[in-house]
Amino acid sequence: MSDVLESAPRTRLPHRLRRLLARLLGRPELGALIGAVAVFLFFSVAADSFLRASSLGTVLYAASTIGIMAVPVALLMIGGEFDLSAGVLVTTVALTSSMVSYQLTAVTWVGVAVSLVVALAIGGFNGWMLARTRLPSFIVTLGTFLMLTGANLGVTKLVGGTVSTKPIADMQGYASCRWLFASETTIGGLTVKATVWWWLGLLAVASWILLRSRFGNWIFAVGGDAAAARAVGVPVARTKTLLYLGVGFGAWVLGQHLLFSFDTVQSGEGVGNELIYIVAAVIGGCLITGGYGSAAGSALGALIFGMTSKGIVYAQWNPDWFKFFLGALLLLAALLNSWVRRRAEAGR
Numbered sequence: 001m002s003d004v005l006e007s008a009p010r011t012r013l014p015h016r017l018r019r020l021l022a023r024l025l026g027r028p029e030l031g032a033l034i035g036a037v038a039v040f041l042f043f044s045v046a047a048d049s050f051l052r053a054s055s056l057g058t059v060l061y062a063a064s065t066i067g068i069m070a071v072p073v074a075l076l077m078i079g080g081e082f083d084l085s086a087g088v089l090v091t092t093v094a095l096t097s098s099m100v101s102y103q104l105t106a107v108t109w110v111g112v113a114v115s116l117v118v119a120l121a122i123g124g125f126n127g128w129m130l131a132r133t134r135l136p137s138f139i140v141t142l143g144t145f146l147m148l149t150g151a152n153l154g155v156t157k158l159v160g161g162t163v164s165t166k167p168i169a170d171m172q173g174y175a176s177c178r179w180l181f182a183s184e185t186t187i188g189g190l191t192v193k194a195t196v197w198w199w200l201g202l203l204a205v206a207s208w209i210l211l212r213s214r215f216g217n218w219i220f221a222v223g224g225d226a227a228a229a230r231a232v233g234v235p236v237a238r239t240k241t242l243l244y245l246g247v248g249f250g251a252w253v254l255g256q257h258l259l260f261s262f263d264t265v266q267s268g269e270g271v272g273n274e275l276i277y278i279v280a281a282v283i284g285g286c287l288i289t290g291g292y293g294s295a296a297g298s299a300l301g302a303l304i305f306g307m308t309s310k311g312i313v314y315a316q317w318n319p320d321w322f323k324f325f326l327g328a329l330l331l332l333a334a335l336l337n338s339w340v341r342r343r344a345e346a347g348r
Contacts, residue, residue, distance in 0.1 A: 028285030029297030031336035035283065035329065036300045036307070043311030050314045053189035063306025064195040067299050068254045069273075070280035071202045072246040074298035075210070077281050079243045080223035080290025081137040083126065085144035086247055087273030092148050093119045093255035094265045095156055098165040107173035116252050122148070123248025127241025149271060156267040169263045181256040198253050199299070206246075206295035219243065224291030279326065280305055283333040304329065 043050045050056075069086055076083055093115040101111030122144065129140045156163060168174060183194045210216040218239045221229035230236045259265055282288065283304055284297030308329065312322050 028292055028294045029300055030285070031333055032284045032297045032300035032304065034336070035333060036304050039304050039307045039311070043307060043315065047311055047314035047316075050311055054191065055310065055314055057191035057193075059303075059306045059310045060190075060196050061193045061306075062309055063303045064193065064199040065254065065257070066276055066280050066305050067199040067302030068195060068202060068257075069247070069250045069277045070284070070298040070302045071199070071206045071295050072243070072250040073277040074281040074284060074286050074293055074295055075206055075219060076240075076243045076247055077278070077286040077288070078210070078223045078290060078293040079219045079240055080226065081130065081240055081243065082141060082278065083244065083247050084138065084141040084274050085122070085126065085148055086141075086251060086277055087270040087275075088145055088148045088152060089119065089122055089248065089251040089270070090255045090258065090273065091152055091265065091267065091270035092122070093252050094259040095152055095165060095267060097256060098168055098259050098265055099156070099159055101168050101171055102166045103159060108168060108171050108177045109173045111168075112177060112256060115255065116249075119248040119252035119255070120245055121248075123244040123246070123251075124241060126247075127237070127244035130240060130244075131237035145274070152267040152270075163267045165259075165265045165267075167263045168259075174260070177256065178260040181253070182260040195254075195257050198257075199302075202250065202253075203295055203299050210295055215239070215242070220291055222290075276305065279330050283329060285333075301333075 050059075069090070073083060073086060096118045097108070097111040097115035099111075100106070100114045101108045104110065126137075126141055126144055129135070130137055133140070153163060156165065160166060179194075181194055181198075185192045210219065218229070218234050221232075221234050222236045222239050226236050258269075280301035281293065281298045282301070284293065284299065284301030286293030286297065305326070308325060309322060312319055312325070
C-alpha cells in the first residue's frame, strides 16, 4: 500500500507549480504588477474618493499621458539606449503643429502632418548620430535636449513675439484633430480620454513587436550585447534608429494631444518629463543596462505613476512629497527587478 502511495502522481503538482513560479519570476513586469496592486489597494483605503468613476478616469488620463511615451522609451531602453530629449520633443512637435497651422493659415491637418515629419526627423537624427559617432546615447540626446530647449523658446519668440503660440481653435480641421487626439468618451460613468486609447494601441503594437516579431528579437539582442548581435548579422544601427523613430512617433501623438487639449502651447514645457518616462520604464522592469524589460511593464509603471500622483491629491496629503514617494518607488522597483531577474536566471 505504501508503495502505491509513493508512486502516486502527488509530486506532479509541486513540480508544475515550480515551473509556473519560475515562468512568473522570469517576467520583467512581475514587480510592477505587485507594485500596482499594492498602490491601488493603499489609496483605495487612504483616499475615500479614489474609487469613484470620476477619480479613476483622472488616474487613467494621468497614466496615459506618461504611458504614451513610456512604451517607446521602454523599447529603447531594452535596446540599450536612452533619450533625454523625449520630454522637450513633445513640446517641439506641438509648437511645430501650432505655428505651421497659424503662420501658413492652413488647415490644422497640415500642421499635424509637418510635425510628424519633424518628430521622426529628430528621432532619426538621434539614431544616426549614435551610429555615426559611437558616442553614448546619454551625450547625444543630452545635446539634442539642449538644442530643442533653446529652439523651442527662441523660435517661438521669433515667430510669434511671445513664449506661447497663438490660438488655432477657429481654424479649419481643428474639431476633427481634437476628436482624434483630445476627445473623451463616457463609459458607465467613467470618462476615458483619447490618450487612453492611443496608449493601449501603442502598448498592443509594442508588445506584439517584442514578443512575436524578428525585430523584437533584434531589440533584445542589441540591448544585451551589441557586438555579439552584430556578429550574428543583426543590423544594430538600423534597429536603434528605428527605436528612436518610435520615440519620435510617441512624442508626436502626445504633442498633438497637448496642443488640441489646450489650444495653445507654452514653449518652456516638457523639461524634466524625460526622467518621468524613464522612471516609468524602470519601475516596469526595464534594466538600465538594456536587454531586459517589457512594454506591459512600462504601462504598469505609468499606471503606478498615475495612481500615485492623483492618489496623493485625493488623500489630501501635501503634494510636495510626491517626488519623494516617486523616488522611493523607483529604488524599490529597481531592487525588486534585480531580485526577480536573479531568481529567474538561477532557475534556468
